[in-house]
Amino acid sequence: MIKIVLAFFGSLFPTILYNVDKKRFFWAGLSGVCGWIAYDYLNRTTGKVILATFVGSLVVGLYSEIIARIKKAPALIFSVAGIFPLVPGLGAYETAKFFMENDIMGGITKGIETFASAGAIAIGIMLMSGAFKASKRLRLKRLNRSNRS
Amino acid sequence: MNIRQLCDISLKAAEILISYGGEVYRVEETINRIFMTYGKKCDSFVLLSGIFISTVDENGRDITIVRRIDSHSFDLRKIEKVNAFSRSLVDKPLSYVEAIRKLDEIIQPERYSKMVMTFAAGFTALVYVLLYNGKLMEALAAFVISFIAYPVKEFVGKVFAFQFLEYFSGGFVTGFLALLFSFFFPDLVSYRMIIGGIMIMVPGIAITTGLKDALYGDIVSSIYRLADGIFISVAVGVGIAVSVAVGGKLL
Secondary structure (H helix, E strand, O other), rough: HHHHHHHHHHHHHHHOOOOOHHHHHHHHHHHHHHHHHHHHHHHHHHHHHHHHHHHHHHHHHHHHHHHHHHHHHOHHHHHHHHHHHHHHHHHHHHHHHHHHHHOHEEEEEEEEHHHHHHHHHHEEEEHHHHHHHHHHHHHHHHHHHHOOO | OOOOOOOOOOHHHHHHHHHHHOOHHHHHHHHHHHHHHHHOOOOOEOOOOOOEEEEEEOOOOOOEEEEEOOOOOOHHHHHHHHHHHHHHHHHHHOOOHHHHHHHHHHOOOOOOOOOHHHHHHHHHHHHHHHHOOOHHHHHHHHHHHHHHHHHHHHHHHHHHOOOOHHHHHHHHHHHHHHHHHHHHHHOOOHHHHHHHHHHHOHHHHHHHHHHHHHHHOHHHHHHHHHHHHHHHHHHHHHHHHHHHHHHHHHH
């Protein structure tokens, strides 16, 4: 429970650095909460970090596209905030550390793992905005057809 | 409103969007939407380094306007405002003077004060140490670390105008201070403080906008942005690695 509060503030504070408007703070924080809940649940039940990250970012993508339409603001604001709790900071740090200690194999293993996590975030966000883009296009097509007939 | 003025407005809006981190498809869409609002058509082509608009004027001659974009930074508030502006145009078209005045208003810098941003950086580090199962003392130490590292990073970025050095110095200061803390207080684990500290340097926007650009087929801009994100991460990583290596020898 305490972690959910932490995830909220963990998504909120970085948005200040990106100069997001005050009235978006709450929704930006909530984006991180949604992603974190999905990530944390899957990570604890299955132990598959990359899968958990992927689903977490799917949730963030879905949330930010929906809120963007309700609040009439760019989805970017919410998805940037939401991915912060999912970022593989530990992995990135360990990769650098392995390379510094001349443990190349360890560095490569950790590096690929980190890269996969980052890629999972990327694909999750992309899939969701792709789905929304497709649905918008379908709606437009239907609209055009009904206008013609 | 004549074509020249229409070009002026859409160029100005596009310039704000692209130089403060808007996605390429959003910029092109905004230009086309502004033209459509006034019942005109145009072709627009946007790269991160320039905006191209081509249209036909009242006398049937072609007009092409190119605007070079030099500086890039991130300011999501401006993106949101221009977005709201182009939406409002569709509902209620403004006159040229009004539209330009509105865009000039948006261009005015409106930022949180340095103090607020520094505190935000500190609290970011604090929150993430706790989120990664750190102790409260480590979180407080990370707060202090980021509270120092963020202004240093901003200062270096401003003085040298050199992105790699900016993030390198951020990583270096973070790593070094974390080692100092764990040297003087042996029960604090340095890596947890470092992980908390680097969260303020995560290239979040570069990656998300880069991906959106890729999704809409603007591959050139997308590769530029993703590479930007990767360079930033590498710079931070190198900064931390160097500080840990140097600090490990000294302490």
